[in-house]
Amino acid sequence: MTRKTDGKTPPAAGASREDRLKAALKANMARRKAQARARGAKPAPADDPGAERAGTNNDKGQG
Helix, strand or coil: CCCCCCCCCCCCHHHHHHHHHHHHHHHHHHHHHHHHHHHCCCCCHHHCHHHCCCCCCCCCCCC
């Protein structure tokens, strides 16, 4: 049995994987940048530690 080739040599497996990873990383970074721009200057809820407790002073100044 012999392999039929169409005259093209297949790219190296490592190189194609690296190219795919590079393209995926680039797309991911572009998506994250677009999301950050869409949010504007508003900080994320996790970035503001006092956001969870806003308006809940149950134990301060009472009693």
